[in-house]
Amino acid sequence: MSKQVSKSFLKASGGVAGLLILFAIIIAANVIISRVRVRVDLTGEKLYTLSEGSKAILAKLEQPVTLKLFASSSSPAMPPVLKNYARQVEDLLREYVVASNGRITLEKYDPVPDSDAEEWAQKYGLTGQPMDIFGPPVYLGLVAQMGDAEATIPSFDPQAEALLEYTITRLIYRVCHPEKPVVGVISSLQVLGTRAPPFPMPGQPKPQSQAPWLIFQDLRDDYTFRELQPSVERIDDDIKTLLVIHPKDLSEKTLYAIDQFVLRGGQLMALLDPLCVAEMETGGGANPFGMPRTSSNLEKLLSAWGVRYDENKVVADMRAISRVRMGDGGRIEESPVWLSLSRANTSAKDVLTSGIESIMLPYAGAFSAESTKDLAVTPLITSSESAGLVNSFSAQLGASTVRSEFHSGGVPLAIAVRLSGTFKTAFPDGAPRDSSGSNTNEAPSSAEQSL
Structure with missing residues (x-):
């Protein structure tokens, strides 16, 4: 396999606002530009x-x-x-x-x-x-x-x-670039919208179509967004940028497809959530046998890249408190898990984040990784030093519960990071076997790619 550039962007954050802002940044940076700084x-x-x-x-x-x-x-x-x-x-x-x-x-x-x-x-x-x-x-x-x-x-x-x-x-x-670049999208959320079936079931109310999220509506003049099912086993060759938004329970074959996409030089943006506000707002994550699961992960891939991420922990930052209303018509409280971040929390030297003045991230997760000789880790958005991780369930119980469990680690936590360099495959033994015990048709991956 020829050696090519491989880059990956990871973001651990809950909520529509943070997702849309960071999505706009990464699309513009990987395919056009970052959201540029005001003159x-x-x-x-x-x-x-x-x-x-x-x-x-x-x-x-x-x-x-x-x-x-x-x-x-x-x-x-x-x-x-x-x-x-x-x-x-x-x-x-x-x-x-x-x-x-x-x-x-x-x-x-x-x-x-x-x-x-x-x-x-x-x-x-x-x-x-x-x-x-x-x-x-x-x-x-x-x-x-x-x-x-x-x-x-x-x-x-x-x-x-x-x-x-x-x-x-x-x-x-x-x-x-008169020909629109093709951007692949894998998500457990209906970010590209839905179309109502033309013939609803007899006796059932007619389902309504759902519009794409606003950021996709805004960018579709410049890009062709191609929805890929969470069971996809290969990323099309004409897709150079892949968005993986709130992935849940992806199969080994789908993880392998993403792994191979990165190794062949594709640009990956992974949006992971310990507590997805967008899913809670739409009633997703329902579990009849217990609490709804609203977290997402790419554990196998992250582990291969040396990235640690706990999908059950959210960032609480006592220097980034936001005033929010809890529930419909509920009380207003100062929440340390709804992060109001400023330019001081972003990398001013990186084109991805140099133009951000402020950003709010509810229930953000955190990554932990260190650069190696093969892979560079660049923090793009971080908390203050007065931050720590709290249980995602406790984070939903209000500010007083968060404060009772809070312990500051004394160091900034990385909320969004960029990885670039030589990526190791998460499948050193090759493609996962299908039910018949034979290998899939895709060739085994190279162990690494060069920057």
Whole structure:
């Protein structure tokens, strides 16, 4: 087997909010960019620097890209606040030109009424906004072109200024990659939504379709998400990024498929939960013989990679307390297991997390691993030093119970980590045998891959 780059991203956290934020980060980082840092004003004259994520995308441009900015800057109908924002957009675009080493060209057009520029703006699908009933439409949009490929931002919204750089970089990536990358998804949750059967059972209420989670809805313009069943025995070759979200009771063959995917250089994002809020909200994890099980794990793979993770423990952090309402209409309490984390809890040097200002993670788990000569372990999100692990059952009983069991370890706990380097297989004896006792058709895995 040829030696290729292998990377894996692990996150132990409960709840929809943490899942969505970290999902957005890893998708953007592995396939596009991380959620980029908001622009930084260096001089007071609105000269901005780009994030490392954007620079990484620009460095990989293989063909020239033309950016066409359409701004009605000369129009009296354009409000001053929008004119100021148009200048900010132009300033930032010029930073892209500088950072691209000649691979990006910026063109500016003023689409006055009945002009060629306005006609082209309309052909590109840019949205003119009327400022009053009788006034001409005002334009502030962007077109990116590379060869025959084309992508547009129909109009810039000043209220979305914090996402300006992310939006522009995403546009550049989209025009450079007109074919959507395929992202595989394995999950015990209905993250990609469900379709109601066209013919319900007689006498039964008609089931309702369920929409995909918002993050998938937002990113489906850039990616093709392919749902893989938890019983999948092979990851398709055209899948370069695999999301494993809250995996429960995966078979040996499925674990082997994930193992082989990593060894062949695939990008893996594993989202593990000691206490999954998303599952509790939907009534999942029901167990008629006892307490519902809302934890997930990839124990066999983690063990092979030297990662320790206890699916029955959640992080309590006395410096990251959140005010939350317990139950429907319940009391508000200060919970140390609902973590309100800031930039101080993230890796400022890593492109994956350098743009995070704040994040809330309910019932987060923790990983423990040390770098070796073969495998580098990079903590991406950590607790403070005033943190410890408590039983996940106790964590649901309220802040007073958590405090009674709490013992600080005096060191930060790793909530999200990235692994990169030489991965050892979790199946040194080859593929699991099927029920007939013969090996599966897939070839035995290589013991390691090189970075």
